Amino acid sequence: MAKTETKKPNIFVRMGRRLKETFSELKRVTWPTFPKVVKSTGVVLVVVLAFLIVVTGINFGLQALLDLVTSIGD
Numbered sequence: 001m002a003k004t005e006t007k008k009p010n011i012f013v014r015m016g017r018r019l020k021e022t023f024s025e026l027k028r029v030t031w032p033t034f035p036k037v038v039k040s041t042g043v044v045l046v047v048v049l050a051f052l053i054v055v056t057g058i059n060f061g062l063q064a065l066l067d068l069v070t071s072i073g074d
Helices: 012-029 033-071
Strands: none
Touching: none
16 A cells, blocks of 8 residues: 655745745734834833732732731740
């Protein structure tokens, strides 16, 4: 029984095809405008700062609780 094998193309041929597909996809991308990018960046920074404040508050609270628990035996 003869097995029909389909030979895979060379690795460089496959990489070339992938690169060509990538560039053709990038041509179809609609890039955001500069004001939209600035606005989105501002939103991200505000959210990160809000989480930083919340996590820092929780950290200080837990540290105070740990200090209270460890000072009970003194």
